[in-house]
Amino acid sequence: MAELLLANESLIRITSFLVIFGALAAWEATVPRRQRELSRLLRWSNNLGLVLIDRVLLHLSFPVLAVGFALLAETRGWGLLNSFDVPLALALPVSLLALDLAIYLQHVLFHAVPALWRLHRVHHADLEFDVTTGLRFHPIEILLSMGIKFAVIAVLGPPAIAVLVFEGLLNATSMFNHSNVRIPLGLDRILRWIVVTPDMHRVHHSIHANETNSNFGFNLPWWDRLLGTYRAQPRDGHEGMTIGIEQFRTPRELWLDRLLIQPLRGPASGYPINRETDPK
Numbered sequence: 001m002a003e004l005l006l007a008n009e010s011l012i013r014i015t016s017f018l019v020i021f022g023a024l025a026a027w028e029a030t031v032p033r034r035q036r037e038l039s040r041l042l043r044w045s046n047n048l049g050l051v052l053i054d055r056v057l058l059h060l061s062f063p064v065l066a067v068g069f070a071l072l073a074e075t076r077g078w079g080l081l082n083s084f085d086v087p088l089a090l091a092l093p094v095s096l097l098a099l100d101l102a103i104y105l106q107h108v109l110f111h112a113v114p115a116l117w118r119l120h121r122v123h124h125a126d127l128e129f130d131v132t133t134g135l136r137f138h139p140i141e142i143l144l145s146m147g148i149k150f151a152v153i154a155v156l157g158p159p160a161i162a163v164l165v166f167e168g169l170l171n172a173t174s175m176f177n178h179s180n181v182r183i184p185l186g187l188d189r190i191l192r193w194i195v196v197t198p199d200m201h202r203v204h205h206s207i208h209a210n211e212t213n214s215n216f217g218f219n220l221p222w223w224d225r226l227l228g229t230y231r232a233q234p235r236d237g238h239e240g241m242t243i244g245i246e247q248f249r250t251p252r253e254l255w256l257d258r259l260l261i262q263p264l265r266g267p268a269s270g271y272p273i274n275r276e277t278d279p280k
Contacts, residue, residue, distance in 0.1 A: 009067055009164060013171070020172050024131045024179045033182045033198065034239055038128055038251065046256045047132035050122075053260075054142045066149045066167055070160040079157015088159060095158030097220075099166045102152045104223040106145065107216040114268035119144070121271065122262050124212065125248045129198075129205050134178030138263060173219045177201040196221050203234045207242040209271050211235070246270060 058065065064072065073079050081091050110120040122138040137145075153163065177196040192200045196217045204215040214231035217224050224230035234241040247266050252258065 012164075013168065016168055017171060020175055021131060024175055024181065027181045028130055028179055031182045032180050033202075034129070034180055036128060036130075036180070038254070042251065043126070043128060043130075043254055044132050046254055046259065047126070047136040049256045050137070050139075050259055051135045054137065054139050057139045058142060058146060061143055062146060065146065066153065067160055067164045069150050070153050070158060070163040073153055073157050074160060077157075078154050080155065081159070082157035088161075091159050092162045092165070095156065095162035096166055096169075098156055099149075099152065099158065099163070100217075100219045101223060102148070103170065103218055104216055104220075104227075106148050107218070108229070108273070110141070111213055111216070111271070112273040114272045116141075116144075117272045118263040118268045121245055121247070121268075122259055124205060124245050124271075125253065125259075125262065126205075127244050127249065127251075127254065128180070129178060129202055129243045130180040131175050131178060133205070134174040134176075136259075138259070140263070169219055177218065192221050194221070195219065199233075199238060202238060202241070202243075203231050205243050206234050206236075207244055207246065208235065212245070212271055213273050 074082055077083065081095065086094075110116040119138045119141040122141070123133070123136055126133045126136055158166075173196060177198050178201065179198050181198055183191070183197060183199065188197050188199050191197050196215070196219065200215055200221060201217075203211050206212055211231060211234055214229050215224055216229055221230070236242070247270075248258070248262065253262070
């Protein structure tokens with residue numbers, strides 16, 4: 001079964017992406033959490049254009065991606081789990097937890113280092129919050145993220161099937177927790193103990209820096225709770241809160257050309273963790 005999944009990785013990823021994206025887009029259109037104010041055509045065409053550039057550069061820059069590198073690590077015996085005879089039933093959950101913690105820590109790092117924040121703020125500068133926001137990352141951030149994954153895989157040695165599952169989960173939950181969908185509040189309070197919900201992650205996209213620097217989790221909500229970065233609700237409420245950052249607030253800044261050069265424009269002050277605020 002594992003071999004079948006790995007052999008059809010690309011087909012599985014594309015199919016699951018289209019199904020999940022389509023389902024969430026339909027949910028947003030049917031039961032939105034916040035009213036849309038900007039043109040969907042403007043935002044979606046540019047956000048998805050950035051996704052296309054990301055994928056092309058990834059495939060041009062790396063001979064293999066995360067799953068392929070995990071297979072190479074298994075063959076070469078790289079990493080902690082490959083050094084011992086660890087049963088898959090144990091290696092799988094350990095790998096998923098470790099990879100998710102690594103993504104959490106990477107996310108914090110991109111908020112703490114001003115040079116990295118310049119890249120990551122492309123994601124935060126979206127003026128609305130929906131399923132395409134979860135896909136909107138600067139190409140250099142995507143390349144750095146893949147390099148960090150390679151390093152984690154080389155040290156940990158997770159089974160390739162675990163990396164495939166994790167990559168699928170990360171893609172799905174990133175779209176889900178950025179989606180503009182309405183979930184009953186009682187259900188949301190339960191779900192956010194298990195998975196990062198849209199209401200939980202929307203706080204992270206608040207214009208207020210102390211809210212931007214909270215709720216870093218993508219898959220699991222536990223790291224935020226355990227490490228003190230959890231914030232339950234935005235101070236302005238979900239309908240009243242302002243999405244984005246202080247910079248780059250005109251519709252022209254949503255165009256693809258501006259997204260690509262944004263890291264070179266303006267100061268990186270205001271949002272990097274533990275630095276003075278001057279977001280002009």
